[in-house]
Amino acid sequence: MEPLSIHEIDDLVHEWYHKLDVHAPVEDMLALLAEEGLEMRFPEGTLRDRNEFRPLYQGWIRSYFDEIHELKKLSVTPAGDTSEVRIVVNWRFRIWNPPAPKSRWLEYDVSQAWGVQRSPTAGRAVMTAYTVEAMEPRNGSPPFDEVLAQ
Amino acid sequence: MEPLTEVEIRRLADDWYRNLDVHAPVEVVLALVAEDGFEIRIPEGTFRGHDGFTEVYESWIRRFFDETHKVNQLNVTPTGDMADVTVVVNWQARAWDPPEPKSKWLDIDAYQTWVVQRSPASGLPVILTYTVDAMKPMPGSASL
Numbered sequence: 001m002e003p004l005s006i007h008e009i010d011d012l013v014h015e016w017y018h019k020l021d022v023h024a025p026v027e028d029m030l031a032l033l034a035e036e037g038l039e040m041r042f043p044e045g046t047l048r049d050r051n052e053f054r055p056l057y058q059g060w061i062r063s064y065f066d067e068i069h070e071l072k073k074l075s076v077t078p079a080g081d082t083s084e085v086r087i088v089v090n091w092r093f094r095i096w097n098p099p100a101p102k103s104r105w106l107e108y109d110v111s112q113a114w115g116v117q118r119s120p121t122a123g124r125a126v127m128t129a130y131t132v133e134a135m136e137p138r139n140g141s142p143p144f145d146e147v148l149a150q
Numbered sequence: 151m152e153p154l155t156e157v158e159i160r161r162l163a164d165d166w167y168r169n170l171d172v173h174a175p176v177e178v179v180l181a182l183v184a185e186d187g188f189e190i191r192i193p194e195g196t197f198r199g200h201d202g203f204t205e206v207y208e209s210w211i212r213r214f215f216d217e218t219h220k221v222n223q224l225n226v227t228p229t230g231d232m233a234d235v236t237v238v239v240n241w242q243a244r245a246w247d248p249p250e251p252k253s254k255w256l257d258i259d260a261y262q263t264w265v266v267q268r269s270p271a272s273g274l275p276v277i278l279t280y281t282v283d284a285m286k287p288m289p290g291s292a293s294l
Contacts, residue, residue, distance in 0.1 A: 022251050066252055
């Protein structure tokens with residue numbers, strides 16, 4: 001298959017974060033994930049199948065809103081069929097636990113490592129690996145573990 | 151019983167809206183309404199008594215957050231043992247319906263009429279009837 005171009009990977013990264021911001025239908029998110037050999041490591045746990053992403057995503061879009069993902073760093077290293085992608089994305093969002101009177105506006109710089117391949121079926125760039133390596137709190141936000149524990 | 155004063159009624163309004171802003175326990179807010187004959191007429195419908203108010207209040211605090219109420223006008227007309235009160239209050243709040251991506255920002259001037267009486271039990275002014283006459287969204291506000 002044709003090697004992935006930087007432009008295709010850049011499009012995938014921007015598409016992923018835009019779809020997170022607009023709470024796109026889960027099927028639209030799944031189209032960006034490899035059908036086979038997928039591994040995604042999140043603070044919530046590790047997934048190895050596209051279908052395992054469904055409940056995680058449905059939880060996200062019921063927990064986080066007013067989301068803004070702003071890409072701060074993106075570097076791509078071709079490695080055979082797979083490109084290694086390193087990302088730092090600034091993630092700002094609101095959470096609210098009813099009946100609390102106030103919501104919380106939170107901000108993290110999230111370091112991620114992705115593996116990206118060309119899908120043999122769709123022909124487009126898809127994620128095969130996704131690892132959240134660090135979440136650096138910004139502007140007084142608590143460690144993300146505390147948010148997950150709520 | 152001693153007639154109600156404007157100072158007492160202003161204090162009641164301040165307590166009422168502050169409790170709404172902090173989502174105070176419903177028991178705290180119920181202390182500000184009449185034990186008998188309370189009625190609240192709002193866009194959601196008409197609700198009566200403490201049970202009716204509890205139903206409304208519990209739904210409010212699960213729908214709205216980041217609330218601020220600011221009283222812009224308050225006029226008191228004494229009517230014997232009671233007082234008619236007209237209020238214009240600016241209400242700002244957010245609402246979010248999961249899984250929508252964005253919350254709604256509300257900025258609404260609410261026009262209200264209250265009838266206030268002195269509680270025979272506590273001696274404090276309490277709201278007997280509470281009517282929302284109109285809700286006027288400010289520029290930039292979402293609709294309810």
